Amino acid sequence: MIELIYFSEKQSGAPAYQVIQFNPGEPWQIVDGDEVIGSMQKQEGLWSLHALSSVPDGLLTGIANLIEQQHFNRLPAKIKEHWESYVLEVITQNDALYLIVCKEGIDFDRFKKLFWGYIGELIKDQWQIRFRVYNVDMSDDFEVLVN
Structure with missing residues (x-):
């Protein structure tokens, strides 16, 4: 909500x-x-x-x-634009939870390192946001919490 x-x-x-x-x-x-x-x-x-x-x-x-x-409207587009070759879809569950589905054929472990290292820079307004990131077939995932 x-x-x-x-x-x-x-x-x-x-x-x-x-x-x-x-x-x-x-x-x-x-x-x-x-x-x-x-x-x-x-x-x-x-x-x-x-x-x-x-x-x-x-x-x-x-x-x-x-x-x-609202930032939650612009954040999915920023994520898709920044990681265009990795991210298939960003789904806003609410302003504190985003689901990210990666493209097929990417190096998921590499993306995890890239995402962890930079996602905080994309967040302009500081509030607690949880990102749940999945590979394309949902067989692997990770979660990042940004404060």
Whole structure:
């Protein structure tokens, strides 16, 4: 589960909304107080809002910007780009757990050394993140915890 707090700058009193994604790939739930007021999801590069009641102007854009700015959205692409010849897929389980599947035919032990030695440099915001790294057929793995 990923939970963010969005403070609306366009509304008086700067109301705060909880923005929650329970599982990767699921829509984000928008909560005002104890009421779910809608959900939003990005499909084919565009954000859509499914409101259960009226929502303030600019809420979709503001929350979408908040989600897009989060490091957990950019980290998978950075990992794939940095280790392009090794990494097949990076799956975000939540903002503290990433699953990495390596490509077929790589030297998995070599990648393990490279990954251990450099992953801390890719992390801009310091929080505890666990990486579970698997070879392509899931017969070998290792785990790295970055603080």
